[in-house]
Amino acid sequence: MIDDQLRRRALGTPAARSLLLTILGEYVLPRSGDVWQETLVAALATLSYSEDAARQALSRSTREHWLRTERRGRRARMSLTVSSRRLLREGADRIYSFGEPWDWDGRWLIVVLRVPEERRSVRHQLRSRLAWAGLGSLGGGVWLTPHIEREHELALAISEESTADAKSFIAELSSLGDPKRLIAEAWDLNAVRDQYVEFINEFSRQRATTPEACFRNLTLLVHAWRRFPFLDPDLPPHLLPARWPRARAHNLFVDRRERWQAKATAYFEELEQGSSLGSQAA
Missing domain, CATH: 3.30.70.240 (Alpha-Beta Plaits)
Structure with a gap:
């Protein structure tokens, strides 16, 4: 079951804590699950957040049991908790499988x-x-x-x-009901369509070649996409309005993620290596 906090951060505006969740799921979860605190501060700085905002986001995430801190001298190693690993895996499964075609039995x-x-x-x-x-x-x-x-x-x-x-x-639904009228009563699909169109307009224009730009773009891409499993009821295609933009948005998400992921991950690893060198110097 997806945690309420995970949903709220997925649907929230891209504040530091919300983007931190995306960083944890996209870069920290697939590796060892722990990083230097400075790595996360630097990652948020790449997304234009101040050091104070980044440290506040980390502090609150620790209090909410998303992260665990281990002091090593004057520095801190941060790791995912057991519960946050589980929730992030559940979230990743839903985010990355969302938008795929599926069969409905009526x-x-x-x-x-x-x-x-x-x-x-x-x-x-x-x-x-x-x-x-x-x-x-x-x-x-x-x-x-x-x-x-x-x-x-x-x-x-x-x-x-x-x-x-x-x-x-x-x-x-029996013959007395009109499926499309039922859907119009139950969901505001126009609002969902507007979100997809905004996503397509934003990321179809984005280009990135350097590792830093790829990291920035990929993080914002995943952050924007992870809203849709909570916004879109994922109805069967034949019940959707004509020219429904989900498939186009999904294809764009898959394409851009494939283009940017390797360099984005390499950039995050560079931040971690830099933090590791700093720990040795300390």
């Missing part, structure tokens, strides 16, 4: 959610979790998604709140 997962009126904060939290999981709302506590495989994930999310009463069904 069945919908329907969730009926009831929360007492006096527990409005709980109701808001659960509604957010359902929306983040790609479900659309038909009003009256009725939610649906064509991804019936998410039932277990949703059950875990809802079961955390003992005051919530939830029921789930798997069903097909």
Whole structure:
């Protein structure tokens, strides 16, 4: 199950803490899982964040148990915690598989959610979790998604709140219903389309040849793309509006990531090597 904090950072503006999460997932997780603190500060500096902003982001991430700090003299070695490794792997699986074609058998997962009126904060939290999981709302506590495989994930999310009463069904739409009208009621696809168009316009223009530029572009690319699994309900292609831009955006993401990844990773390793030399000098 994807953690609420991971979702919030994915959907947030590119603040230092949010971009730090992208750096951890893209560069730190695939290697040993630990780096010098100075490496992360330098990586954020490449993205135009001050040293103070970078250190504040690291401090808060440590308090939130994303990172663990080991003091080595006057310096600090930072490593992913067990829980952050798990969450980042789950996030990576969802981010990098999102946008691939998939087959649908015509069945919908329907969730009926009831929360007492006096527990409005709980109701808001659960509604957010359902929306983040790609479900659309038909009003009256009725939610649906064509991804019936998410039932277990949703059950875990809802079961955390003992005051919530939830029921789930798997069903097909009968001849009385118009699928496209149903989708228009449940999701604001125009808003999702606008996000895809913005992504395409931004990254189709980007060019990079140096390792530093590749690092900057790739980090911002992945950061922008990891919003879409939480914004786009990933509906079957035949239920989407004409000229839906997801495939074009996905192809652009794959192409640019392949172009920039090697040099971006090499740049991050150069930062780490520089930090290592600094530790020896210290």
